[in-house]
Amino acid sequence: AQSVTQLGSHVSVSEGALVLLRCNYSSSVPPYLFWYVQYPNQGLQLLLKYTTGATLVKGINGFEAEFKKSETSFHLTKPSAHMSDAAEYFCAVSDSNFGNEKLTFGTGTRLTITP
Amino acid sequence: NAGVTQTPKFRVLKTGQSMTLLCAQDMNHEYMYWYRQDPGMGLRLIHYSVGEGTTAKGEVPDGYNVSRLKKQNFLLGLESAAPSQTSVYFCASSSFSRQPLYEQYFGPGTRLTVT
Numbered sequence: 001a002q003s004v005t006q007l008g009s010h011v012s013v014s015e016g017a018l019v020l021l022r023c024n025y026s027s028s029v030p031p032y033l034f035w036y037v038q039y040p041n042q043g044l045q046l047l048l049k050y051t052t053g054a055t056l057v058k059g060i061n062g063f064e065a066e067f068k069k070s071e072t073s074f075h076l077t078k079p080s081a082h083m084s085d086a087a088e089y090f091c092a093v094s095d096s097n098f099g100n101e102k103l104t105f106g107t108g109t110r111l112t113i114t115p
Numbered sequence: 116n117a118g119v120t121q122t123p124k125f126r127v128l129k130t131g132q133s134m135t136l137l138c139a140q141d142m143n144h145e146y147m148y149w150y151r152q153d154p155g156m157g158l159r160l161i162h163y164s165v166g167e168g169t170t171a172k173g174e175v176p177d178g179y180n181v182s183r184l185k186k187q188n189f190l191l192g193l194e195s196a197a198p199s200q201t202s203v204y205f206c207a208s209s210s211f212s213r214q215p216l217y218e219q220y221f222g223p224g225t226r227l228t229v230t
Contacts, residue, residue, distance in 0.1 A: 009155065034218070043119075043205055043221035044158075090157060101146055101209055102173070103219060107157040 002027045002093045006106035014114050019063075019078040021109045023091030026072065032094040033074040034103065035065055039087045047089070050074065061085070086113045116141055119222035121206050127228045128196040136191040136225050138206030145211040147189040148173075148219065149181060151202040158205065164189055165211070196229045203227070 007022040025031055032051050036044040048059025055067040061084075065076045074091060091106040122137040138147065145166050150158040160173030164183040178200060180192045189208075193200060203226050207219040 036221075041224075043223045044207075044219075045221065046218045049218060101211070101219075102148075102160060102163065105157040105159075107155055 002031065002095060002104045004091050004093050004104055004106035006089075006091050006109050008109055009107065010110045010112065012112040012114060013081045015083055016080050019076070019081045019085065019111065021076040021089050021091075021111065023065075023074045023076065023106060024072055025074060025091070025093045027093055027095065029095055033065075033067060034092040034094070035059065035063070035074075035076050036090045036092060036105075037087050038090065038108075044090065047076070081113050083113050083115070086111055118142065119206055119208055119220050121204075121222040121225050123225060124223065125226050127230065128193075129230055130197060132196050133192070133194050134196065134227075135193075136204055136206075136227075138189045138191070138208075138222060139187055140189075140206075140208040140220070141187065142208060142210070142220065143186070144208035144220070145186070146209045146219075147183065148207045148209075149179070149189065149191045150205045150207065151175065151200075152205060152224075153202050161191065161204075196227075198229045201227060201229045 003026045005024045034049045035047040037047045038044045048057045050057045050067045058064045063078045088110045092103040119140045148163040149161040159175045162181040164170045167186045170181045182190045206222040209219045
């Protein structure tokens with residue numbers, strides 16, 4: 001069974017500071033990994049994804065994440081936070097076996113940006 | 116393209132009442148999903164469908180029923196609402212493909228309160 005752990009339900013950073021949101025996964029097969037962002041009162045939208053190939057993945061709005069198999073991690077980073085980054089972020093894992101397209105989500109990290 | 120739409124956006128029910136949530140997608144996606152989102156618990160899969168006429172249970176199916184009579188629609192029913200079903204419900208869809216590039220597209224959510 002797959003699982004995702006997001007460390008820190010709330011993270012607060014200053015505008016312009018580094019954003020680091022942590023995600024560790026558990027999967028018995030090579031995983032597909034995703035980060036989704038949810039702005040207030042909206043649905044989720046895909047930020048970035050790792051399937052195969054390059055382990056450093058770039059997404060929208062300047063975010064990136066690195067797949068580290070040895071650490072079973074997929075942490076999300078952004079060099080310089082912007083006020084518009086305030087949102088809730090979800091890490092998710094999927095089994096890469098063909099036909100299994102269910103996602104398992106983490107519990108989410110709420111990111112607050114302070115001026 | 117409207118993407119994934121959900122009806123209604125808000126609803127208040129009394130315990131024991133029934134209702135149906137409608138999800139529609141115009142992307143010709145094969146897979147559709149219903150999630151519920153509760154504070155501190157992330158998104159949990161209720162039911163999903165891999166094609167017209169087929170449905171399957173997810174992580175938290177009790178108290179819910181679903182139907183997929185048309186490819187573009189996925190209905191979630193509550194036969195006898197309970198306060199524990201107070202939540203935000205999200206519908207999502209994705210495309211069936213051998214390419215590991217699929218992603219789930221989410222609707223805007225339905226906020227349901229059961230009193």
